[in-house]
Amino acid sequence: MLSAEQRQHFDRDGYVLLPQQLSAADRAALIDRAYELIESAEIDPNVRFSTVDREHLNNDFFLGSAEKVRCFFEEKAFNDAGELAQPRAQSINKIGHALHDLDEVYREVAQRSVFGDIARDLGQQQPSLYQTMVIFKQPRIGGEVVWHQDASFFYTEPSSVLTYWFALEDATLENGCLWLDPGGQTGPLRERYHCDGKEMWMVPLDATPWPTDSGTPMPVKAGDLLVFHGHLPHYSAANRSARSRLALTFHVVDGALPYAPENWLQRPTLGPFLM
Ligand code: FE2
Secondary structure (H helix, E strand, C coil): CCCHHHHHHHHHHCEEEECCCCCHHHHHHHHHHHHHHHHHCCCCCCCEECCCCCHHHCCHHHHHHHHCEEEEEECCCECCCCCECCCHHHCEEEEEECHHHHCHHHHHHHCCHHHHHHHHHCCCCCEEEEEEEEECCCCCCECCEEEECHHHCCCECCCCCEEEEEECCCECCCCCCEEECCCHHHCCCCEEEEEECCEEEEEECCCCCCCCCCCEEECECCCCEEEEECCCCEEECCECCCCCCCEEEEEEEECCCCECCCCCCCCCCCCCCEC
16 A cells, blocks of 8 residues: 555656565565576577667567466677577566466466455556566666657556566665656657558657656665556666676556557467456
8 A cells, every 4th residue: 555655756757666566585486486597598689778779679479478488588689690698597578477477476476355455546447457567677788768758558548557566675776776757757759669461560658758867767676666657758778787787577457448559469378467
């Protein structure tokens, strides 16, 4: 249950920091499981994840991951000969996107009533978990995530998506913590990611510039949870340090609202995951 102060903070700044929502034991279980999934995964070397170049996303492996658990390589994981330049476990950008449905360890966390209550406290009628990702931000090769708003990918009218960003490890300026634009959630949605069949592309909606020079870094401790508004611009720098920066994210949409058929992530088989 969020306090009145926490709700006011969210309304004003577009985010709220909830310290220590995952225990050390939770984090260890989630991280261990993530590395097990990497070792056992079938990995398509042609699918590398980059927010700078989304061209590679036009393929079945990505679209099919909406209802599967799949691993995506870092853009810079390969050498010039096309071979992994470091062990597999340190080459993965992220795992997504139905971990909360298909993996017991992740499902147990996603089902905790405390997390559904946060979305209800922030105004959602039927909190529905659409997407879970483990984001690795690997040492030295962890890529930048350019400024964006998550509502671009989870379009509802009115906008409803909330992002839960759990630090599985300490996130620092050195290893690529999040940067936010406090108050920026009151601005317009700048673009929308549109999917038609197997084609995906970004549709510009509003020319408001990104807060490139005015973001606020959000270093957080392992176990902390940042919850933020779907219109809140955010960014994270590349990780050039020697330490990884694992995070777990949930994208929670109000299931009481129509979910746009143009959103890339659809769940025709799994259906809604109510929190
Ligand atoms: Fe995001």
